[in-house]
Amino acid sequence: MPDPLSPIARPSVRQVAFLLVTCGVAFFWQLGGLGLLGPDEPRYAQVAREMWQRGDWITPTLGGTTWFEKPALLYWLIGLTCQVTGFNEWGARLPSAIAATLTVLALGCLRPIHLGWTAAVITATSPLLLAFARATTFEALLTFAITSSILMFYLSFRATSQGHLKTAAITRWLVYVALGVGVLAKGLVGLVLPLGSLALFMLLTPDLRQRPWQAFWRCRPVLGGLIFAGVAGLWYAPVIAQHGWAFIEEFFIAHHLQRFTSNRFRHPGPPYYYVPIVLAGIIPWTPFWLVGVYRAISDGLTKPNPEKASMTDSQLLIRLALCAFLFPLLFFSISGSKLPGYILPAIPFAGILAAHGLWSLSTKTRLPWLLLASLSQIILYVVFQIAIHKNFPEKDLDTWHLLLGGWLITAFGISAMYADEPSQATVRLAGVSLGMVLWLTTYFPVIEGRFSTKPLATIIAREARPGEIVAFFRCREYAPVFYNPGHTTCCDAAREPNQLPDPAAVEAEVRKRGGLLVIFPQRELAALQSAAYTLRPLGTAGRFTLARLVSTQAGEIGHD
Known part of the structure; x- marks a missing residue:
């Protein structure tokens, strides 16, 4: 049996199997069991469908209007996966799930294996990655790319120091x-x-800091820049050539510069915004992450050894992970716009630090930290139960099931505390996290009815008459646009679904068409009441209602 501390050892069959099962449950189980949520998921899926329907791989559009908010890679991948699955939830989310899996597997390939494998399991079962691996967003793809670039730098740096020039070059x-x-x-x-993280790493590494230009030219920046430009230019070159300043102004100025320097897109947050997100986003591994950060700082920064020419592989990796975690945290903390997903690229490196913290503890000192980890899982379980009880009144809080689940989590936590080695404790704590994933997916049907407007799309498909369109009153929901493209129109100049901003606009549209389907927040029901038409509710989904408005004026009964 290989020594787990050996840098050339390989993961065992059991370790590989557990990692694959973990990714399967965490990222793929019931991936399509929940309707597309919020404005982003159905909107991005619709952009991908329009690109593929037009056969245009260069210009993203939404309702025929150019959509330059984000690059095209996610749209390409959604289109590819949907050629197999169809344009549905599975196809839309599959690129994110695959990217998260590749990120985890990349960590699992790190040496020494006790560190890489533990970091991979920790990352796979971190709630923040779990959430975005199951979402039609750009964050999981970005996280995989950034993790890969930094880990490849680590492998190249290590191979160069060991004289493996061919591996270093590749x-x-x-x-x-x-x-x-x-x-x-x-x-x-x-x-x-990644460049900011690597620059910070070079500043904190004495042998690199003392010879910065030598380290810089060793990276072969000229040829490397050409390779980078060749990959990125696959889309940026043709889209700039085709759309010119219109693309540059919206993509680079509005959605890069202004998003970072201002609150134009209404996502403010205090400088400490990401601290609680990280602490909660890596539960139950937060205690070990705290230990890992402390050890990395105390061993590598507060006790520098300028005389030491090189570091061990583990020391090098931990220092790099610390820099790759700190730089995104600092960068987005000063940004004018803040959203939870922005910090996701730091999570794999938080996983490495947590693995380092876990393995750095002795058998005796590990017990209280494992207790804290187990307690965090119990607290998370209770919070989920209370949230379900509060948001879904039809789901009574069953005291017996609550206590049974709490008892099982406690039992697994106690068993983790008495594990012979950290890898066994990792498996047991990860097992609890995967169990909570299986448990939460059983609530997908009620979650969908409360947080997705897909149920309204089903009613539209059943109730809509030929030529009848769906309009939106004081809301913007893109799920009906994705699920019912034949009855919804998207988008106006602001790239929002067919909007009726006030009661007068509703009356004018009903008078024009004779009848109309309208989606509106339930609190706006009184504002929609009018003598100019009759209002018949057809169904609800969460806080939204679908209704048919029929003109009361004689002779106006047709539809366009």
Whole structure:
């Protein structure tokens, strides 16, 4: 049996199998069991469908209007997966699930295996990655690209120091390929985050800091820049050539510069915004992450050894992980716009730090930290139960099931505390997290009815008459646009679904068409009451209602 501390050891069959099962449950179980949520998921899926229907791989559109908010890589991948699955939830979310899996597997390949495998399991069962791996967003793709670029740099650096020049060259060029993929995934942030992290690493590493230009030219920036430009240019070159300043102004100025420097897009947050997100986003591994950060700082920064010419592989990896975690945290903390998903690229490196923290503890000192980890899972379970009880009154809080689940989590936590080694504790704590994933997916039907407007799409498909369109009153929901393209129109100049901003506009549209389907927030029912038409509710989904408005004026009964 290989020594887990050996840098050349390989993961065992059991470790590989557990990692694959973990990814399967965490990222793919019931992936399509929940309707597309919020404005982003159905909107991005619709952009992908329009690109593929037009056969245009260059210009993203939404309702025929150019959509330059994000790059095209996600749309390409959604189109590819939907050729197999159809344009549905599975196809729309599959690229994110695959990207998250590849990120985890990349961590699992790190040496020494006790660190890489533990980091992979921790990352796979972190709630923040779990959420975005199941979402039609750009974050999981960006995280995979950034993780790959930084880990390839680590492999190239290590191979160079060991005299493996061929391996160093191959991994060096892969760094630039990954940087290009990152820019295709979500724009310039795919370049800024890894380069900023690597620059911080070089500043904190004495042998690199003392010879910065030598280290810089060792990276072969000229040829590497050409490789990066070749990958990123697959989309940026033709889209700029085709759309020119209109693309540059919206994509780079509005959605890069202004998004970072201002609150134009109404996503404000205090400087400490991401601290609670990270602490909660890696439960139950938060205690070990705290230990890992403390050990990385105390061992590597507060006790520098300028005389030491090189570091061990583990020391090098931990220092790099610390820099790759800190730079995104600092970068987005000063941004004018803040959203939880922005910090996702830091989570794999938080996983490495947490793995380092777990393995750095002795058997005796590990017990209280495992207790804290188990308690965090119990608290998370209770919070979920209370949230379900509060948001879904039809689901009574069953005291017996609550206690049974709490008892099982406690039992697994206690068993983790008495595990012979950290890898066994990792398996048991991860098992609890996967169990909660299986439990939460049983609530998908009620979650869909409360947080997705897909149920309204089913009613539209059943009730809509030929030529009858769906309009939106004081709301913007893109799920009906994706699920009912034949009865919805998208988009106006603001790239929003067919909007009726006030009662007068509703009356005019009903008078024009004779009848209309309208989706509106339930609280706006009184505002829609009018003598100019009759209102018949057809169904509800969450806080939204679908109704048919029929003109009361004689002779106006047709539809366009």
